Amino acid sequence: MDISTICVHGCDKHYDTTGAIAVPIFASSTFAHPGVGKSTGFDYSRSQNPTKEYLEHTVAALEGGTQAVAFSSGMAALGALMELFSPGDHIVAIDDLYGGTYRLFSHISQKNGVTFSYAGSMEDINREITPATKAVFIETPTNPMMRVTDIAAVAQITRQRNLLLIVDNTFLTPVFQRPLSLGADIVLHSGTKYLGGHNDTLSGMLVVKDNALAEKLRFISKTTGAGLSPFDSFLIVRGIKTLAIRMERQQETALAAAKWLTGQSKIKAVHYIGLPEHPGYEISSRQASGFGGMLSFTVKEEQTAVSILERVKVIKYAESLGGVESLITYPMLQTHADLPESERIARGIDACLLRLSVGLEAPDDIIADLKQALE
Ligand SMILES: Cc1ncc(COP(=O)(O)O)c(C=O)c1O
Structure with missing residues (x-):
């Protein structure tokens, strides 16, 4: 199916029996259990909410991932992402990044024991990798200098060295670029930008192919609590309908x-x-x-x-x-x-x-x- 059709119709999840064309906003923080030890699939909205789930399935389909996790902003998604790493871990990042990403790395993640090297070219990326390196983080094109990195070439390095490749795909969106199909492990979005598209909502997304990695990110999301609200999930779903055009x-x-x-x-x-x-x-x-x-x-x-x-x-x-x-x-x-x-x-x-x-x-x-x- 063409990506523009997925944008319009979203995922194939249906939560109501009325035939409503638009996904409902499930404005409920909690869900009643049908019996002891039984669940409708939804328990508490910090863990999951149907409107947020609909958005996540839609974005996963657009990026060619198996799962997506929606956050209250791009920075909330990045903050959760950094929880995958432990003190002593090292990350190689491209040296032209959104300033807020750099601020998170240098003021928060570094304080928590994760170290960073910045690389300007493919050779630099290779050179900066150490035994402690766990991931390579790139934006392409970069904000604001519009520098382009060859995603498949970096993926070859990260695969060989058993590292995660994380790509911020905010600028091109899955309509123009699908990093997972080029070998990336995690795609990040500030959904505040093109996905939402109307300068009226903050949001962030992490999208992955690997279910075990997705479960780790879901655990972090429910534990740290920065998931996207049902109202904002609805607005991002609505924005995505016109993303391709x-x-x-x-x-x-x-x-x-x-x-x-x-x-x-x-x-x-x-x-x-x-x-x-x-x-x-x-x-x-x-x-x-x-x-x-x-x-x-x-x-x-x-x-x-x-x-x-x-x-x-x-x-x-x-x-x-x-x-x-x-x-x-x-x-x-x-x-x-x-x-x-x-x-x-x-x-x-x-x-x-x-x-x-x-x-x-x-x-x-x-x-x-x-x-x-x-x-
Ligand atoms: C490329 C990129 N990534 C991440 C972010 C952070 O997203 P948010 O502002 O939704 O927290 C931004 C924000 O401008 C951005 O431009």
């Missing part, structure tokens, strides 16, 4: 905006993986079926960046991405403010870098807005 349209507009920005005199560089000159274009074309709706660009002068942020009208100056409203972000002051300055600048996240999440407005209106903001 949104991704297609957002990608078209992102390409148009990237091409237009490329020709402007105040712009130094445009980072969009759908431009053939992007260094990750070839790998992206091979491992994904689309390039997505995210781009970043570097202007020649800091003042230009500030005036764009202050002058955009249709596009909103705000954090987050992936929703129907276009958002422009200043990574230096927002998403990546917690990165040490020298590392931030070495990665290109400086006062001249802006990140643009293209929404569903007409492409001409987005370009006209950028044009008037740049003048």
Whole structure:
């Protein structure tokens, strides 16, 4: 079945007999037992709730996994993921990551005894692996520099070394990229972004192929308690119904905006993986079926960046991405403010870098807005 059909119809779980087309919101924290030692399959919503279960089955089907676990935010999913590791364990992570992920690793996980090395290339990943390494963590494309990593090539390394490969698939979503089919073990999402798609709900997802790993994550979720609520599960299910068509349209507009920005005199560089000159274009074309709706660009002068942020009208100056409203972000002051300055600048996240999440407005209106903001 095509992924767009799975998006619309969700999973094949049915919880009511009325024929309701939309999954019901089961606003119940607890469930009555039919007898002693008997369960309807639902006991207490921290463990599982039917609306959340429906969402999890849907996302597992989209990613080609066997199970998914839904959390109250992407960071809650990451926090639960880190509970798989113990003091002394080591993780190799790609060196361009969402700033909040870096903050979790360096301020929370490290305090709990897990150590990290950061790698910028395939050779670096191989070199940083030690006997204590348990996992490799990548984002592809990365936030905000849009760097691309060859998932299948990293999977070959992690398989040989018996390590977990974790891929943050927030930017491309299963509509364009399915890391589990390329050898990843765990896929992570900030469902706040494209899955929800309307800038109105936080959520996070972990998706796996291996049932034993899924059970560990479920145990962590019910024990630490950051599962997604039934209301928010419903909103993410509803968002997913239009995911495929949104991704297609957002990608078209992102390409148009990237091409237009490329020709402007105040712009130094445009980072969009759908431009053939992007260094990750070839790998992206091979491992994904689309390039997505995210781009970043570097202007020649800091003042230009500030005036764009202050002058955009249709596009909103705000954090987050992936929703129907276009958002422009200043990574230096927002998403990546917690990165040490020298590392931030070495990665290109400086006062001249802006990140643009293209929404569903007409492409001409987005370009006209950028044009008037740049003048
Ligand atoms: C790539 C990526 N991963 C994870 C997260 C964290 O997700 P959330 O904001 O839903 O906690 C974000 C948030 O911006 C992100 O961009």
